[in-house]
Amino acid sequence: MSQNTSTPRIAVALAATLLGLTACTTAEAVPAPRAADTARPGAAGLGDRLHPGLGNGGYDVRHYGLDLRFAKDLKHYAATSTVQARATQALSRFDLDLIGTTVREVTVDGRKAHFSRAGEELRVTPAAALRRGQRFTVRVRVQAPVLDPQQVAKLGTGAAVGLFRYGSWIQTLNQPSGAHRIAALADHPAQKAPATISITAPARLNSVANGDLTATRRDGEYTTRRFESRQKLATELLQIGVGPFTVVHRNGPHGIKLRYALPTDQARAIEPQLDKTVPKAIRFLEERLGAGSFPLRTYGVYATPSGGSLETQSLTTLSIDELTPEGFANNGTDVVVEHEISHEYFGNSVSPRRWSDTWLNEGHAVYYQTLWAAQEDGATSLEDSMRQNYRAANAQLRKEGPVAAPRRSAFKPQATAPYGWTAYEGGALALYALxxxxxxxxxQRIERAWIREHRDGVAGTADFIRLAGSVTGRDLGPFLRSWLYADKVPAMPGHPDWRS
Ligand SMILES: [Zn+2]
Structure with a gap:
């Protein structure tokens, strides 16, 4: 879809129309009931082979709303998630994903709905069954403690911890499956949708989230800020920031708005590195992926004290330590910044259809990060870097399984699958082979077509193979499948001497 400068409301409506999703609310648009339309429960998950319970069957998500209110000491929060959806089958019942929290109330179209919990599923039975094609709004109110660092460590689930606090800071680390620890959502990237996030926090602290700040309201000792994400947002990419930070605004390339949420007492020390790196990294990617191709009109960084770099959409999470002048010099932070910005194309704008497709996110990010490091920092060339990856490939493939079909059992904890060598280096290696x-x-034509055709969409390995074929007019299926689904690395074109 092409970029547009119309208002958010129109952009969302336009996107929905182009996708053929605009459901008419008039009676004649709803098919008359047939035997096949007998209401039955929606599936508990989307059948993802790595995370079968994530996401939910029986409906498409049209919009997410998430309202969060934090206690004064940040130790508890109340959240209301509002999911606007359209039934893809007649539904007697449907699920949302949810771990922990205390559920206070569930409504469907404003009427109280019956609910029950089963594992990581919240089962919702509306007062009346939903017709196929019917649009509905489910609202779930929950309360929960905010995890502290000790509890995060105890969870032992790698990055997928959801919301936590670190001193007087709040942040999320969701990838791949932590968002439904925060609130009831359809927690799979295939169900991404535009989102409105509203944060009510003590007025002495600032708050930030994905998308554009569209409203601020002070109410006594609390301030509420509302953020709109016009682009569809996968729940894994949610960021909720509260803390003693200042948001610095800058102009980026061709009118892209940049905003950096930086610790107030260190903003001056951190900002010069970002000023130097972020616009340059965007231009670097646009030189390769097309002028004006960057998928966002607003991009930024949330610097947090706890560490952990994550491509949270339009608001990359980076650690404060990495962003100081020393951090930049010692850790090669510019490469991390470049990696995370490339995810705005690969992983965020084009979301994986299934978690096994993560190589399309991480492989691309590693590929462009390697090109950047070679050009900007005089680091190892792409070819040398890929030769090293090739050498390691067979041992890693034995351990984790094929690049596009990693084995869940290879990951500890399994909730972090497929974040391992095969998605990152293995994915980059397959792209280099191509x-x-x-x-x-x-x-480059394949890359540009990929981000253009699947912009603000969802696509997987089969889509990539198909596109590579249609762009080049060649049947690249057998070649790409030998790189993506084999247990052993094939011979590298142009480098018959490479060994693994
Ligand atoms: Zn990454």
Whole structure:
């Protein structure tokens, strides 16, 4: 979809129309009941082979609303998630994903709904069954403690911890499956949708979330800020920030708005590194992926004290320590910044259809990060870097399984699957092999077509293979499948001497 400058409301409506999703609310648009339309429960998950319970069957999500209110000491919060959806089958019952929390109330279209808990599922039975094609709004109010760092460590679930506090800071680390620890959502990237996030926090602290700040309201000792994400937002990419930070605004390339949420007492020390790196990293990617191709009109960084870099959409999470002048010099933070910005194309704008497709996120991010490091920092060339990856490949594939079909059992904890070597280095290696096979010009055409055709969408490995074929006019299926689904790495085109 092309970029547009119309108002958010129109952009959302337009996107929905282009996707054929605009459900008419008049009676004649709803098919008359047939036997096949007998209401039955929606599936508990989308059938993802790595995370079968994530996401929910029986409906498409049209919009997410998330209202959070934090206690004065930040130790508790109340959240209301409002999911606007459209039934894809007649539904007697449907699920949302939810771990922990105390559920206070569930309504469907404003009427109280019956609910029950089963594992990580919240089962919602509306007062009346939903017709196929019917649009509905489910609202779930929950309360929960905010995890502290000790509880986060005890969870032992890698990055997928959801919301937590660190001193007087709040942040999330959701990927791949932590968002439904925060509130009731459809927690799978295939069900991404535009989102409105509203944060009510003590007025002495600032708050930030994905998207544009559209309203601020002071109410006694609390301030509420509302953020709108016009782009569809996958729940794994949610960021909720509260803390003693200042938001610094800058102009980026061709009118992209930049905003950096930086610790107030260190903003001056951190900002110069970001000023130097972020616009340059966006331009670097646009030179390769197309002028004006960056998928966002607002991009920024949330610097947090706890560490952990994450491509939370339009608001990359980075650690304060990495962003100081020393951090930049010692940790190669510019490479991390470049990696996370490339995710705005790969993983955020184009979301994985299933978690096994994560190589399309991480492989691309590693590929462009390697090009950046070679050009900007004089680091190892792409070729040398890929030769090293190739050497390691067979041992890693034995351990984790094929690049596009990693084995869940190989990951500890399993909730972190598929975040391992195969998605990152293995994915980059497969992309490099494709470039070797078709040449730089055709490779770039494939890349540009990928981010253009699936912009603000969801796409997987089969889509990539199909697109590579249609762009080049060659049947690249057997070649790409040998890289993506094999237990052993094939010979590298152009480098028959490489060994693994
Ligand atoms: Zn990444």
């Amino acid at each position: 470039r070797q096979k078709v040449g730089e010009t055709d490779f």
